Amino acid sequence: MTLTTYAMVAQVRFRELWTRLALAAFIGVTAWVISPSIWPAVWLGGVLATQTVDWLVFRRFRENPRWVPDRAYVALSCLVTFLGVAVYSGIAVYLWITGGEIGRLFAIVQVAGGLLHVSLHMHHARPILISAVATHGAYFLSLPIMTAVIIGEWQEALIAIGCLLYMSHLVVAVRQSSTITGALRAANAEAQEARHKAEVANAAKSDFLAVISHEIRTPMNAVISAANLLRRTRLDDQQSEHVTMLTDAGDVLMGLLNDVLDVSKIEAGKMELEVTDMDVRARLTALRRLWEPRASANDVNLVVRIAPAVPDAVRTDPLRFQQILFNLISNAVKFTASGEIVVSVDWVDGQMVVAVTDSGVGIPADRLGNVFNSFEQADAGTTRRYGGTGLGLAISRKLARLMGGDLTATSVVGQGSTFTLSLPMAMAVAVVEGETSGPADxxxxxxxxxxxxxxxxxxxxxxxxxxxxxxxxxxxxxxxxxxxxxxxxxxxxxxxxxxxxxxxxxxxxxxxxxxxxxxxxxxxxxxxxxxxxxxxxxxxxxxxxxxxxxxxxxxxxxxxxxxxxxxxxxxxxxxxx
Structure with a gap:
């Protein structure tokens, strides 16, 4: 028997103390109405006394739920329970003898209710349960048998048989309830253990990523800085090309590292948004200026169309807004060999809706739902042909939903794809991004x-x-x-x-x-x-x-x-x- 079972019984009995006392008062008044005398009042006083002793004895379990009782204290707890039940259900004897047919009916209902109550609430601690059930059961069976013996009407014994059947069904119900409770407790313990392991694993993952980030950035600092320093020297065309290869590869590696860290932060719930005013047209112009040369190199025309309804300034997280669009335009440029990429911006019911449409290779219908999963692309050959890790779209959708919006996609193979970003935003006063003192001299x-x-x-x-x-x-x-x-x-x-x-x-x-x-x-x-x-x-x-x-x-x-x-x-x- 574990300690917690006694503590559970003690807590239940403490919570229901006032309910038991109120019920005792009702039973006492009813008994007096059915058969007026001083005995219902005496009985009620006995209930108050035994419930007080019960409260004192079981208090130790409540105050120290992990305390393991010795045999003597278990015996004391069982004795107190036995006496408390004996007194509480003792009114049934009075009603059975003096209350006539109504009294006998009320008495049998009162004892049956007591049996049900202790069976449901004390089955955690078997010694306590036996002490309570034995007392109730003695009343439950002995009253009709006693009547049959005294008055000689053996048909009264049928009541005892019915009571015995009731108790047998109750035993089965209690066993089932105990089994279910045990299974639920075990399942809860397993869930808590699994949660603890998940938390430990998540902490380990965060620590691992922090260490990896640091250890990768340190040598990458040397690689990229050396490339930048080389660029400052006199180089011939071939050497300049080599330096460009170095810096481009470094940018790709740093982009991958930052993507992995972003995914980790979002999944851990540690991604924080910084809401501020953003100049919509200035931000979109900067993105177009960044990607237009790369699109033109692929013979692709990059167009940004902003509807008149779009406000000049909104309140959002400019960095994350730009990160999402950067990923969308990057994908469009990567997978479009010729044609056009159109970035359409509209304002609908307090939401900015940005659709990035390309005329690229498109995505098969059976793979379209997977493009927002981490580390997944449209097919296995995509990474080999176009590069990338499949994190950009996953991060973009997670960021969009973190900002209260969403990112969806439609596509036709061979005709192109459209990625639609919807973000709720509040309009703001007009701002001019970059209107500061400018870079320091x-x-x-x-x-x-x-x-x-x-x-x-x-x-x-x-x-x-x-x-x-x-x-x-x-x-x-x-x-x-x-x-x-x-x-x-x-x-x-x-x-x-x-x-x-x-x-x-x-x-x-x-x-x-x-x-x-x-x-x-x-x-x-x-x-x-x-x-x-x-x-x-x-x-x-x-x-x-x-x-x-x-x-x-x-x-x-x-x-x-x-x-x-x-x-x-x-x-x-x-x-x-």
Whole structure:
């Protein structure tokens, strides 16, 4: 017998205490009406006393559900149950003897109801169940038998036979209920265990992806940065072609890595949307400008048609909106050898509806439903012929549904396909995207003192090669502790910190820099291969100027540093003033 069975009985009895007392009051009043005397009141007092003792004895199970009782306490619990039932159903004897036909009928119903009640609610703990059922059963069978013996009318014994049949059926019902309850409990335990394993597996998957992301980004930083540095040198046509091959392959690999991370975030429910105002026409123009040269190279005309009803500005997540359309147009360009790609934009009942129609190879009807599944394409030869992993459309549909909309597809083999994106959006005031001060002037980096901490020698060399041509004075260190020591002796215009480093990581170094010293207000820029949202959030908590990921984008790095240095200079001038 397990501990939890006693705890379950104790909890049920506690929850139904007031119901039992209210029912006892009703039975007592009924007994007094049927056969007026002082005994119903005496009986009611006995019920209150035994229920109080029951509450005290079973309280220990409620307060400590995992407590395993010894034999003595089990015996005490059974005794208390026996006495409580004996008193509670004792009114049946009074009614059977003094209440006439009505009293006898009420008495037998009262005992039968008690039997049903304890059978359903006490079957978890067999010793308690036996103690209760034995008492009720004694009343149930002995009353009609006693009458048959005393008055000599043996037909009364038929009532006892009926009671015995009732009890046998009740035993069968209780066994079935106990079996079902046990099966449900086992199934629930298995479900909980499966859920726990799934959570552990999901956590392991997230950790694995975080590690893989970091480990891939670190060497890719060297590959892509080396290619970008080569591009800056004097190259002949063949060498330039080789560098282009390197950068294109690097872009494909990084795109694949980002797609896998996006799928993982969406499935884990960790994808967060950032809703802001978006200039619709500017965003679509930027996409057309990006893909038009690639489409033209395939002798394909790329057309964007925007209906007059489409508002100038809407509130949505511009990055995810652009990501979906980027995937759709990318697919259209990939699978269209000639003809036309039309991006039609309309506004219908508060929803932006974007249809990307191509005149490409089309998708067979039996495969159309699978194109939105992760890692699936129209046929096995698609990957060999056109490349890709089959993640783009899967991510796009998941993002669309996460944003409250949907992505659907229709296609005819040999004639082309249409992918229709529907997203609910709110209209916003007109905005002009890019109407800012523009990219920072990288000439502002001339003569600036930059501190950079990275434990990989190759990464430090890349930073030196990327930044020294801009006139920066670089101080390179290998970990956060060395960065603190360098910052203690010199004020820097900006500080670059990697995240994972030996001795002291970048987050701890940033916290200590902010705690005090001459560089407490110096802009800190995270430059790391840890690119997940959790990593970004961790850097946000320590207060960084920007969060940049590897592989390093040379232009973005230079402009971010220039902006940080300009901001720092302005803040210093304001402090002096």
């Amino acid at each position: 990288v000439s502002a980096l001339q003569g600036r003192s930059i501190l950079a901490a990275d434990d990989h020698e190759v990464n430090r060399r890349i930073l030196k090669l990327l930044l020294e041509p801009h006139g920066c004075n670089l101080t390179l260190v290998e970990n956060g502790q060395e960065a603190l020591e360098a910052a203690a002796g010199q004020r820097f215009d900006a500080i670059l910190l990697d995240m994972q480093m030996p001795v002291m990581d970048g987050l701890e170094a940033a916290r200590r820099l902010r705690a005090g010293g001459q560089n407490r207000t110096t802009p800190v820029i995270a430059l790391t291969a840890n690119a997940l949202d959790t990593h970004r959030a961790a850097w946000d908590q320590v207060g960084v100027h920007a969060f940049l990921t590897k592989p390093i984008d040379p232009i973005l790095l230079a402009s971010t540093l220039a902006e940080a240095c300009a901001d720092d200079g302005a803040s210093v001038e304001a402090a002096v003033a």
